Amino acid sequence: MTYDQKCIACDKCVEVCPVEAITADPLQGRVIHRDKCDLCLKCGEVCPSGSIVIAGEYMTVDEVVKEVMSDEPFYKNSGGGVTVSGGEPLSQPTFTRELFKALKDKSLHAALDTCGFAKWEVMESVLEYADLVLFDIKHMDAGRHITGTGQSNALILENARKAAAKKRLWIRVPLIPQFNDSEENIQQLAEFGVGIGAEQVSLLPYHEWGTPSYERLGRTYPLEQLERLEDSKVEKLKEICEGAGLKAVIGK
Ligand code: SF4
Ligand code: SF4
Structure with a gap:
């Protein structure tokens, strides 16, 4: 940075x-x-002034667990736990699996936050010690998914089905204007969520908070021209999910 x-x-x-x-x-x-x-x-x-900063650090599983356990009273009182997010945790599956195993040994709740694009064997092995899966689904249409991400959604949807059969699963949708915010897409997504037994869907409206990070990395923010979704539109999409029988929350 x-x-x-x-x-x-x-x-x-x-x-x-x-x-x-x-x-x-x-x-x-x-x-x-x-x-x-x-x-x-x-x-x-x-760099003596903090103008160039190394972001992140390498840590072992034991070091992460030690850091986590320094907040143990907080977890016990709040009923919270640890969410392993990214980047993409499944790109480091051995580490993530071992971390979840260590957290399980400490009786701490562990959640995997994933885009779902991985071989099923990899995801299955990581899920063994996880309690909850936060599963990103960016579009229900394969063609639009390829346009937006460069990959088909076929493997992702199949993994979501399999993961929901094993663990509690919440779907998460980053709502991108003009990409995946149509009522038709959200209706299909809600029906899919109900069909696989997802507990809820989190609707995450697009925001520009990533812009400063892109600047600090010397990169151009590709969605700079997009405008935020109207609250009323997000509420309507939430109602569509609920109408299909899927609990929906906005922004978390
Ligand atoms: S970024 Fe600036 S302050 Fe940091 S080492 Fe380079 S010249 Fe010096
Ligand atoms: S600019 Fe890149 S190659 Fe040069 S010192 Fe920094 S990290 Fe190393």
């Missing part, structure tokens, strides 16, 4: 970069050429 306004122009990052991916421009300040960057993270290690 970069915070350009914090840069003090010391040029330490320019000097340490092994592939000359950072240049000091008199007008633009320090510029990272991400196409050259090999992610060695050395610039983040030497």
Whole structure:
């Protein structure tokens, strides 16, 4: 992550970069050429001002569990637990499975938040120690799903069916204007949810909160031109879900 306004122009990052991916421009300040960057993270290690920050850290399962258990009284009092989200937890299935197993040993509730795009054997192995699945479904139409994500929804819907047969499952839908917010799509999704035994659907209206993160990563936010959905429209979609017999919540 970069915070350009914090840069003090010391040029330490320019000097340490092994592939000359950072240049000091008199007008633009320090510029990272991400196409050259090999992610060695050395610039983040030497930056004295917090202008380049290494986001995230490598942790073992034991270290994560220790961190989690420091809040044990909170979990006990609230009835809460741990949700492993992403990115995509199924891209690190061994770690996620071992973490869930360790959380189970501590009698903590564990939820998997997934896009559902993985081999079933992988998902099944991770689900063994999970209590709840938060399952993203982005579109019920295969063609529109390919347009929006580059992949068909066939494997995802099949995995949702299988996962719901094993564990409690909540469907989550990021509602993107002009992509998946039609009444027809939500009707189909609600009927699908009822059919597989999902407990509820969470309708998550599009927002622009990701924009600053994209800027800090030097990337262009692809949905910048989209406008938020009207509350009345989201309420209507919620009613459609409820009419189909599926509990619906908005924004969580
Ligand atoms: S992370 Fe990228 S930009 Fe930073 S020092 Fe390494 S190669 Fe250079
Ligand atoms: S090391 Fe940090 S403060 Fe120094 S030039 Fe690079 S980004 Fe700026």
